[in-house]
Amino acid sequence: MSLLKTLKGQILVVSTACMVAALLVLTLVNYFSARAQARVSLAEEGQATAKSHAEAIEEWTRAKAGIIAASVAAFDEPEPAKSLAMLRDAGKFSTAYFGYADKKYVFSEARNLPADYDPTARPWYKQASQAAAPVVTPPYISASDQKLVVTFAAPVGAGSALKGVAAGDVYMESVVANVASIQPTPQSFAFLVSADGKIIAHKDQGLTLKPITELSKDLSIEPLLAVAKDKALLPTDIAGRTRLLSVVPIAGTSWMLVVALDESEAMAPIRSMLATSLVSSVLVLIVAAGLLGVVLTRRLRQLTLVRDAMHEIGAGDGDLSRRIDAHGEDELAQIAGSFNSFAGKLSGVLAQIRDASSSVRVAAEEIATGNHDLSGRTELTASSLQETSASMQQLTETVRHNADSARQANQLVAQASNVAQHGGQVVGNVVTTMDHINAASRKINDIIGVIDGIAFQTNILALNAAVEAARAGEQGRGFAVVAGEVRSLAQRSAEAAREIKTLINTSVEQVENGSRLVHDAGTTMTDIVTSVQRVTDIMAEITASTNEQSTSINEVGQAVAHLDQMTQQNAALVEESAAAAQSLKDQSVRLSEVVGTFRLSTDSTQAAPRLSPPGG
Numbered sequence: 001m002s003l004l005k006t007l008k009g010q011i012l013v014v015s016t017a018c019m020v021a022a023l024l025v026l027t028l029v030n031y032f033s034a035r036a037q038a039r040v041s042l043a044e045e046g047q048a049t050a051k052s053h054a055e056a057i058e059e060w061t062r063a064k065a066g067i068i069a070a071s072v073a074a075f076d077e078p079e080p081a082k083s084l085a086m087l088r089d090a091g092k093f094s095t096a097y098f099g100y101a102d103k104k105y106v107f108s109e110a111r112n113l114p115a116d117y118d119p120t121a122r123p124w125y126k127q128a129s130q131a132a133a134p135v136v137t138p139p140y141i142s143a144s145d146q147k148l149v150v151t152f153a154a155p156v157g158a159g160s161a162l163k164g165v166a167a168g169d170v171y172m173e174s175v176v177a178n179v180a181s182i183q184p185t186p187q188s189f190a191f192l193v194s195a196d197g198k199i200i201a202h203k204d205q206g207l208t209l210k211p212i213t214e215l216s217k218d219l220s221i222e223p224l225l226a227v228a229k230d231k232a233l234l235p236t237d238i239a240g241r242t243r244l245l246s247v248v249p250i251a252g253t254s255w256m257l258v259v260a261l262d263e264s265e266a267m268a269p270i271r272s273m274l275a276t277s278l279v280s281s282v283l284v285l286i287v288a289a290g291l292l293g294v295v296l297t298r299r300l301r302q303l304t305l306v307r308d309a310m311h312e313i314g315a316g317d318g319d320l321s322r323r324i325d326a327h328g329e330d331e332l333a334q335i336a337g338s339f340n341s342f343a344g345k346l347s348g349v350l351a352q353i354r355d356a357s358s359s360v361r362v363a364a365e366e367i368a369t370g371n372h373d374l375s376g377r378t379e380l381t382a383s384s385l386q387e388t389s390a391s392m393q394q395l396t397e398t399v400r401h402n403a404d405s406a407r408q409a410n411q412l413v414a415q416a417s418n419v420a421q422h423g424g425q426v427v428g429n430v431v432t433t434m435d436h437i438n439a440a441s442r443k444i445n446d447i448i449g450v451i452d453g454i455a456f457q458t459n460i461l462a463l464n465a466a467v468e469a470a471r472a473g474e475q476g477r478g479f480a481v482v483a484g485e486v487r488s489l490a491q492r493s494a495e496a497a498r499e500i501k502t503l504i505n506t507s508v509e510q511v512e513n514g515s516r517l518v519h520d521a522g523t524t525m526t527d528i529v530t531s532v533q534r535v536t537d538i539m540a541e542i543t544a545s546t547n548e549q550s551t552s553i554n555e556v557g558q559a560v561a562h563l564d565q566m567t568q569q570n571a572a573l574v575e576e577s578a579a580a581a582q583s584l585k586d587q588s589v590r591l592s593e594v595v596g597t598f599r600l601s602t603d604s605t606q607a608a609p610r611l612s613p614p615g616g
Helices: 007-074 080-091 123-131 173-180 221-230 268-299 301-315 331-596
Strands: 095-100 105-107 148-156 164-171 189-193 199-202 234-238 241-249 256-262
Touching: 007 080, 007 095, 007 148, 007 164, 007 173, 007 189, 007 241, 007 256, 007 268, 080 095, 080 105, 080 164, 123 148, 123 164, 173 189, 173 199, 221 234, 221 241, 221 256
Parallel strands: none
Antiparallel strands: 095 105, 095 164, 148 164, 189 199, 189 256, 234 241, 241 256
């Protein structure tokens, strides 16, 4: 039997899968947590390493700058070369020198320089004079001995009071050695880089004063400045390996010390911890699965006994008197008790079925006899229904003819109603037209009133003009004649307007009389339309009632025909019922025989056999 087909196997597989998932999640959480902590520790360690060496470089630059600053005291001496030689030896400079503003110069040792040598044109002089403070020049390769050199310079005075610049060259061998000694792991290293992105010191001297892109194409000065500010790690691919870069700026200079930790070596303890965790998880999983298998085997032994007992009862001779010994209070004991209850109830049900099968056989015989009598009476009923159906068909035809006649009368009345409605609409239109004429006449009357008013005003104006002309004497005589003519025209216009107004008023009165007569005719037509509509409604009701009667009679006929069909079907069903009753009688006999094959608990007064689990 397959492991997954058993309850034990399914529980074991699911539990093992849950443990695998839990252990895997726990291992991954621990790994990523430890990895994050390791990165924090590596960042702190890288910063500490870089800072310790950066402090040494800072101390070195501070000491050199201090010596150069102290040499300013000898700047105005008549013979400063001796003081410069002492400073050179004390500070381990390769040379020390003064450059004066008048282009003179003094070195700590004799130099064979060109006659046109101008110290004020040198980069160290310009840088110090422009900064007005001690400066450190960018490192460069000495032309004489091919060594890496840096110049420390300090101005003497400032601005217009600048006397010159004191400077000294020093080899960077100690700084390069300091940087090359930084090696936290075998594959880790450090390098010193300037603000313009050039490598100052590296264990590979071939990279000296080369751009940092020679070290890695993905490396630039901006990310280094950001990492130096955040004190974080910058993952970078260098020579095919991932390096974690810690950056610390060198105070007093534009340099930065970069410690490149090899990620593979730095994270080796974390990977070792992951491997150990995985091995431990596998061992724990194996032990837990074994213990779970043993526990499941012991706890599910009773379930196996219950399964075997039920199989014996199912494959036996139908002996329902068997019982399973249920001891204990766990789920398996409850299953056994439930099976015993089920077997007892099933035994009681089968006993009742056996007793009822005899009664069913007797009842089936009586049903068969009654169905035979019912079949004869059903045939007589079917014959009577056929005669009734024929009479209903004749009545249906008569009612349908009456309905057709009523429908034609309804159509004629509807046509008359339409004609009356059209006449009413025509009269209504006439009334509307008369109202419009009346309104237009009133508007004309109003306009004539306005004209009459204008004539009156014109007459007044002409009268005033005549008065003014009379006052003017001879000069206004011509104007008085014109004013008289205007006044005469205004009077004639007023008389004509009054005559037109009289005629319009007469027309308005006649139109109003005609409008009243047409309105009365419209009212009469409306009454006619209403009466015709009532007749139409009555005819429609008569038609609808006739149609309903026709429909009802048709439905009655259909119901009678349907009842006839049902009666025929009932006759067939009665015959089938008689056959079914005979079959029921036969089946009841068979049922009694089948129930008799079971051995029930009521068939024997002896105690039923019991199944018990083996000892141990």
